[in-house]
Amino acid sequence: MKSVYLSQAISIEIPDVQNIETISIPLPTADVPSYPIMVVPPNNLRPPDGVKGESKETETGIRKLDIPLLDFKLPVPENAILITAGSTAVVSVAATLTATAIFKWCVTAMKPIIKKAIGWITKIKGSGSKTQ
Secondary structure (H helix, E strand, O other), rough: OOEEEOOOEEEEEOOOOOOOOOOOOOOOOOOOOOOOOOOOOOOOOOOOOOOOOOOOOOOOOEEEEOOOOOEEEEEEEEEEHHHHHHHHHHHHHHHHHHHHHHHHHHHHHHHHHHHHHHHHHHHHHHHHHOOO
């Protein structure tokens, strides 16, 4: 311990410095994946003369409707997709129209009741304020 004197009446005892060991943390390692080399053919690769290539057209489920005057092919989705979209549209429109009709009916039915309740409340509040 070491003593430090600030004045004759005041002294501070400072403890000795302790040696603290440092922790060694090893550097992280990783297994980097490696892939076999892929050979990509050039864009202008063609079969030799006299050899016919295979057709790569695949069926995507989308039919094409030919419009003769415009010389344009219009893509048309499958029947199942059209049926699903159409039935969803019909149900949503029907639900909206039904909810609108019910709301209008509720407004017409509740309007006189609400008017009468407001009249009673104003009557009670009006008579209560006069007595005070």
